[in-house]
Amino acid sequence: MKSRFVGLAIVAVLLVACSAGKVRSPLAEWSPSPNHEPRRPVLIVLHGTEQTSVARSLRTLKSSNSRGPVSAHYLVGRDGSIYQLVGDEKRAWHAGVGRWGGITDVNSASIGIELDNDGSAAFPDVQIESLLKLLDDLCTRFSIPSSQIIAHADLAPTRKRDPNVLFPWQRLAQEGFGVWPDDSITAAPEGFDPWLALAAFGYALDDPEATLRAFRRRFRGLETDEPLDDEDRRILYALTRRLVEPAAKP
Numbered sequence: 001m002k003s004r005f006v007g008l009a010i011v012a013v014l015l016v017a018c019s020a021g022k023v024r025s026p027l028a029e030w031s032p033s034p035n036h037e038p039r040r041p042v043l044i045v046l047h048g049t050e051q052t053s054v055a056r057s058l059r060t061l062k063s064s065n066s067r068g069p070v071s072a073h074y075l076v077g078r079d080g081s082i083y084q085l086v087g088d089e090k091r092a093w094h095a096g097v098g099r100w101g102g103i104t105d106v107n108s109a110s111i112g113i114e115l116d117n118d119g120s121a122a123f124p125d126v127q128i129e130s131l132l133k134l135l136d137d138l139c140t141r142f143s144i145p146s147s148q149i150i151a152h153a154d155l156a157p158t159r160k161r162d163p164n165v166l167f168p169w170q171r172l173a174q175e176g177f178g179v180w181p182d183d184s185i186t187a188a189p190e191g192f193d194p195w196l197a198l199a200a201f202g203y204a205l206d207d208p209e210a211t212l213r214a215f216r217r218r219f220r221g222l223e224t225d226e227p228l229d230d231e232d233r234r235i236l237y238a239l240t241r242r243l244v245e246p247a248a249k250p
Contacts, residue, residue, distance in 0.1 A: 038089050040142050043103060043110040044135065045095055047072065047152045048162035050119035054081070057116060061085050069093060072112035074134060080126035082134060088142070098156030101202040106155055111138055115163050122166045135177045147242075149178040150202070157214035158207045165217050181219065181238030187230065188237035194228055197236040200243060 024030055049057040054077045061071050062085065072094040075083045086092040094112030103109050113134065117123060139146050149172070153160045173180035188194070195205060203211045209225065212232070216222045219235050 039108075040144075041088070041109060041111045041138075042144060042148060043100065043106065044138060044144060044149045045106065045110050045112050045152055045155065046131075046149065046163050046167070047094060047112060047114045048117040048119055048164050048167070049075070049114050050117070050162060052118055054078075054083070054116050057114060058083065058085075061114065072114045074111070075114045075116065076127055076131050076134065077116045078124050078127050080124075080130040082130055088138070095152070095155060096159070098159070099204055100150055100155045111142075111144075115167075117162075117164060119162065119164055120166075121164075123163075123168060128168060128171065132172070132175050132177065135172075139177070146177050147179050151214070151218055153214045153217060154203065157203070157210040161214075161217065161223075165221055165223050167218075169218055179239060179242055181235045182241065183238075185234060185238040185241065188233035192233060192237050194233045194236045197240045201236070201239055 049060075051057045051060065054075065057075055061075065063069070071086050071092045073084065073086045073088060073092050075085065077083070088111065091107050092112050093107060094114070095106035095110060098106060100106060113131070115123065115127065115131065135146075135149065138144060151167070152162045169178055170180050172178045195208065198211060198215060199205055203215065205211055212228060213223070213225065215236075216224060216232070219239075220231070
């Protein structure tokens with residue numbers, strides 16, 4: 001009798017092991033094709049931890065905050081150290097509710113990178129250098145377009161402001177990651193629609209004021225609620241030109 005129970009236990013373990021690696025519909029006959037590959041991320045989201053230390057952030061990213069469990073694929077410390085918490089092929093819980101362009105489930109389509117920062121401090125050079133190496137590796141391995149690197153606040157402008165207003169987006173763009181407007185463009189043409197340009201770039205317009213704040217935080221280093229102005233229009237026109245003419249040389 002004892003050997004029978006042992007045998008049943010082994011069978012049960014094997015069945016669980018098999019089912020854990022394969023998701024199959026009970027409604028369909030399994031007829032496997034070799035033509036497939038793992039799902040790939042198409043976007044990288046940069047966050048700021050808004051906490052006081054790497055140790056605290058590691059605890060948070062392995063447990064939960066007041067709203068439930070959270071995680072990210074990577075955490076980059078202020079000293080340049082890099083920690084990986086979730087496999088690149090898996091879905092981490094870092095983006096929450098929000099969207100970027102046509103992507104509405106950002107967690108499923110992205111890699112999340114947390115940067116150790118209290119929410120108001122500048123980012124040390126050594127931290128940015130490590131981030132650049134990590135971005136280069138991820139964009140290379142997963143063929144993620146180098147332009148597809150955004151802020152958490154970009155996809156959730158009503159809820160988030162990270163990485164923060166001091167994050168060096170221009171430096172990233174100079175190193176080939178993210179985008180930056182062409183300074184040789186001095187003004188937007190007559191009839192240019194800045195709100196349409198915001199949407200074309202990827203921003204949601206559900207709350208225009210929040211979206212404008214997120215845009216200015218990233219491209220002007222400002223925290224302001226002033227009405228949209230000529231400099232906003234110039235930057236948006238320059239960014240739109242990059243979308244229309246991606247192969248054009250500066």
